[in-house]
Amino acid sequence: MNQNIWILMSADAIAIATTLIFAALGALFTERSGVLNLGIEGILLTSAISSFLAADASGSVWFGLIVGSVIGAVMASIHAVLSVVFRANQIVAGLALVIFGTGLANFLGKPAEGKTITTVIKPLSFGPLSDIPVIGPIVFGQDIITYLAIALAIVASRYLFNTRPGLELRATGDDPATVDAQGLSVARIRIRYTMVGGALVGLGGSWLMLAQSAGWHQAATTNGLGWIALALVVFAGWRPMRIIFGAVLFGFTLQLPFTLQAEQITFIPSAFLEMLPYLATLIALIALSRPGSRNSLGAPRALGTPFVRDER
Amino acid sequence: MMRIPFRVVFEQRGETPRRLSLLVPLASVLAALFFGALFLLATGYSPIDTYTNMFRDGFASFNGITDTLALSTVLICTGISAAFAFQMNLYNIGGEGQLYLGLIGGAWAGIALGDHLPTLIMVPIVLLCGALAGAAWIFVPAFVRSRLGTSEIVSTLLLTYIGASLIKHVIYTPDSFFRNPNTSFPQGRRVADSASLDSFGSSRLYPTFFVALIIAGALYWIVKRTEFGYRINVISDSPRAAHYAGINARRTTIWVMLISGALSGLAGAMLIVGPYGKIEPSIITLGYGYAGIVVAALARNNLGLIIVSGILFSGLRVGGNNLQVTTDTPIHIGVMLQGAILLFALGGEAFRRYHIHVVRVQDATARKAAV
Incomplete structure (x- = not known):
């Protein structure tokens, strides 16, 4: 067995996990405020292509990342306005955003097809640390954004559970009436965090584009990562720290098919390996469910329900 | 501030x-x-040219109208599939995957039974097998939703990705039952002649369109006039009232989801007896299942309006699809x-x-x- 391939796989799994961490953190912030945004996949795609076009035009990946995040926030603002101001059905609104985002991204991506980007985000080098066998490439061979993702999850956890705004955010998702009685605007908080969430998802989509795929492959660019991120939030019980763990785990299942192919382990059909990440997510989702478990899992109690002061 | x-x-x-x-x-x-x-x-791009072309190719020509009705055959089925579940707040958004299984189930029957039965018996069997395959694909999400409360939104969607891999598997695997053995290029094996219908005249419209209309009418009748439909209405209005009325919400949940899955599966089987006659891998890029959600939402889950929104939406799509051909506007x-x-x-x-x-x-x- 070629040890190098497995080390590379671990490094790649952590890299894929970066997109998942950003996307899942974005979904988590949104859902903690009580808004369910199923449009993550659409936001990922739109921000991915926007970042590609921006980086291609400007020659700067950092500019690409910024544009991608801003577009992510703009896309999320559509969902925020529909679900908070117009009190639309959030599930259908999220799906509409996926359809709209997919069409928009493919439309914008037309000129980018077949193009590759020359300026990609490069892994950092920690000198001798990166040369340590096994641990070196896995722990010290990632790019700066991957470390940022992990740091962000830690900060998000502190923010959510140890700060005043974090408490307000959690309260808005659990009991908006109380937040309202405190004189805070539920609508404003929800719109704000839906947009912040969108920016985080956008950052994940841009990173996926600029560090991972380095080419536009229409919907296959994200290939359902947005949906996996949504399941990951459930898996993590709406807690940022557990997202890191879950994202790495799903990162492994996403990388496994390529590794097994490289190892020429062919007794498992490749189609089955392709299914693996989705199957693993599904099994995890079912394993975590128990009768009446929505609250014990940690789901915000007002998730998906619009807040209306005078209709209670 | x-x-x-x-x-x-x-x-x-x-x-x-x-x-x-x-x-x-x-x-x-x-x-x-x-x-x-x-x-x-x-x-x-010119909006006027784009829209005129879309309208002409979607609604205002013989080919346009018949193509629109042909597409609506599928979209009415996936639309009812979505709306039927949505009205009970069961968000089956995996109609796309259930449609893939309908393709597999329909193609299986169409190939396995061979050319022994008359078309009038064969086609209903193919459609039924597609519907059953679609229902089977939603069984796990339906079961865990009713027992454990697992979100059907995520589970049905994840199964769509799994279904897409399955379609690729049955077509690209060398000695697959569903693959045409006579070509080296991976292609679906054609179903028996008795399992495929002829289109009307020179159009691409198939008699399955009327099946879709009948199904829409039947579902409308079930919801408005039967006890089962009454139970659905009570549960969606007030789960608590349903509980006190002794309605078994679990069982109704499973049945509603199974029917919803069966309808998307039926849509897949209709593609087998109608235009395709085999499993065509490119179907997984068309998104007919997802479009059903849009059709349902435009009709506000009202089963009576699905036919209208299905046809209107199909026209928009047919017109939109032709844009690439008639103008240089991306599809x-x-x-x-x-x-x-x-x-x-x-x-x-x-x-x-x-x-x-x-x-x-x-x-x-x-x-x-x-x-």
Whole structure:
């Protein structure tokens, strides 16, 4: 067995996990405020292509990342306005955003097809640390954004559970009436965090584009990562720290098919390996469910329900 | 903090005026088209040319109309599939995957049974097998939803990705039952002649269109007139009332989801007996299952309106698909417009449900009805 391939796989799994961490953190912030945004996949795609076009035009990946995040926030603002101001059905609104985002991204991506980007985000080098066998490439061979993702999850956890705004955010998702009685605007908080969430998802989509795929492959660019991120939030019980763990785990299942192919382990059909990440997510989702478990899992109690002061 | 002197007030309507029920969806579509026009202008395409072409190719020619009705055959089925579950707050958004299984189930029957039975018996068997395969694909999500409360939204969607891999598997595996053994190029094996229908004249419209209409009517009747339909209505209105009335919500949940899955599976089997006659891997890129969600949402899950929204939406798609051929506008503008129309329709809903007006802040606080 070629040890190098497995080390590379671990490094790649952590890299894929970066997109998942950003996307899942974005979904988590949104859902903690009580808004369910199923449009993550659409936001990922739109921000991915926007970042590609921006980086291609400007020659700067950092500019690409910024544009991608801003577009992510703009896309999320559509969902925020529909679900908070117009009190639309959030599930259908999220799906509409996926359809709209997919069409928009493919439309914008037309000129980018077949193009590759020359300026990609490069892994950092920690000198001798990166040369340590096994641990070196896995722990010290990632790019700066991957470390940022992990740091962000830690900060998000502190923010959510140890700060005043974090408490307000959690309260808005659990009991908006109380937040309202405190004189805070539920609508404003929800719109704000839906947009912040969108920016985080956008950052994940841009990173996926600029560090991972380095080419536009229409919907296959994200290939359902947005949906996996949504399941990951459930898996993590709406807690940022557990997202890191879950994202790495799903990162492994996403990388496994390529590794097994490289190892020429062919007794498992490749189609089955392709299914693996989705199957693993599904099994995890079912394993975590128990009768009446929505609250014990940690789901915000007002998730998906619009807040209306005078209709209670 | 900035003070805004005006405030938007939402007042719940006691009853929706009739004219609004018609006006709002219409205005939503127009608003979406207007948005699309701005977008087309910004990207250097002519909105007038684009829309004229879309309209002509979708509604105003013989081929346009028959192609639209042909597409609506599938979209009415996936639309009812979505709406039937949605009206009970069961969000089966994996109709796409159930449609893939319908392709597999239908093709299996069409190949395995061979050319022994008359078409009049064979075609219903193929359709039934597709429907059963679709229902089987949703069984696990339905079961865990009713027993454990597992989100059917995520589970049905994940199964769509798994279904897509399955389709690729049955076509690309060298000695697969579903693969044409006579070509080296991976292709689906054709079903028996008795399992495929002829289209009407020179059109691409198949008799399955009438099956779709009958199914739509039957489902409408089930919801409005049967005890099963009554149970669905009670559960969706008030789960608590249903509980006290002794209605078994678990069992109803499973049945509603299975029927929903079967309808998407049926849509897949219709593609087998109709235009394709085999499993065509490119079907997984067409998104007919997802489009069903849009059709359902535009009809506000009203089973009676699905036929109308299905046909209108199909026309939009047929027109949009032809854009690439008739002009150089990328095909994806059609998909984008679908999403935009749905987004505007959702926003427009608010105007139907609420009386929205802008007032000065002092009045707003007096009314105590502010956002």
